[in-house]
Amino acid sequence: MRPGEHFARLRRRARLRRMLRLYAAFLRGFMRSLFEPKLEHYAASLSFSTLFSIVPLMAIMIAVFTALPQFEQLRAAFEALLRNSLPLDDPAFIMRHLDRFVANTGQLGLLGVGWMALAAWFFSRTLDDIVQDVCNAPRRGPLAALFTYAGLALAVPLMAALAHAVHGWLAALPAAWGLPVPELLQAVLSWLLSLLLAWSIFWLFYQFAPNRRMAPAATATAAFIVALVWVLSRDAFLYYATHSSTYTTIYGVIATLILLLWWIYISWAILVHGLRFCMLLQQGGAEVPEAQSAVES
Numbered sequence: 001m002r003p004g005e006h007f008a009r010l011r012r013r014a015r016l017r018r019m020l021r022l023y024a025a026f027l028r029g030f031m032r033s034l035f036e037p038k039l040e041h042y043a044a045s046l047s048f049s050t051l052f053s054i055v056p057l058m059a060i061m062i063a064v065f066t067a068l069p070q071f072e073q074l075r076a077a078f079e080a081l082l083r084n085s086l087p088l089d090d091p092a093f094i095m096r097h098l099d100r101f102v103a104n105t106g107q108l109g110l111l112g113v114g115w116m117a118l119a120a121w122f123f124s125r126t127l128d129d130i131v132q133d134v135c136n137a138p139r140r141g142p143l144a145a146l147f148t149y150a151g152l153a154l155a156v157p158l159m160a161a162l163a164h165a166v167h168g169w170l171a172a173l174p175a176a177w178g179l180p181v182p183e184l185l186q187a188v189l190s191w192l193l194s195l196l197l198a199w200s201i202f203w204l205f206y207q208f209a210p211n212r213r214m215a216p217a218a219t220a221t222a223a224f225i226v227a228l229v230w231v232l233s234r235d236a237f238l239y240y241a242t243h244s245s246t247y248t249t250i251y252g253v254i255a256t257l258i259l260l261l262w263w264i265y266i267s268w269a270i271l272v273h274g275l276r277f278c279m280l281l282q283q284g285g286a287e288v289p290e291a292q293s294a295v296e297s
Helices: 001-036 036-066 073-085 090-101 107-133 142-178 181-207 217-241 245-285 287-296
Strands: none
Touching: 036 107, 036 217, 107 245, 142 181, 181 245, 181 287, 217 245, 217 287
């Protein structure tokens, strides 16, 4: 081997080693940024806030949609959304409590209405502070945050109604043609539609919740991965809840409540880490300091 070829091979090996160090440093910085400890604290904070605001928020949504002529279709879609979102055997009991809550809203008085509005306002402020901190964006004003997240929350049942209508149309299409539909195919279709609905909801949140311009490619990619993780986690959590007697043995009649609280925390953790993942995709790893040090070395 000639000396020139030998030195050229050594230079290629050195470039390859620097490139591998660069990618390894980027991956370490990326994963460290993705799993920051404060993101877990944010998920816990949002879970705690949800306990006080979820019933008023859902009651407000139901009360708004009861005034629409398509309320029955929206109600069916909302129940389907609860079945797809909550890993419980019988989510209908939540609808019964919400119906009772909505029926009693006329007896709340000014104090009760004020409490519902205050709970929604506090929740919107907490959520906006966390979202803007993760995205390095300026915080919205109190009313701007309230209207932004109220609009996002009201859009969810409409998207669920559209998915419910598409599912009904696809399910009735083979019957109209006289074709048998296997149960496995129906289950796969329902799963794919729930994934599509989750993807749409996460994309809507990642695109419009941050108070800054978000790249559609980054939000769509992050929303799809997060939706897939969330749907798979929901199915795994439902399987555990229905086949394991650990929580029932320990907590007895409140086991369902404990599992619901756990799922709320898991959902917020997935959403917050997904938002951080979306920001890392948008930044393209430009803020990973270790990668720069690896290049300089």
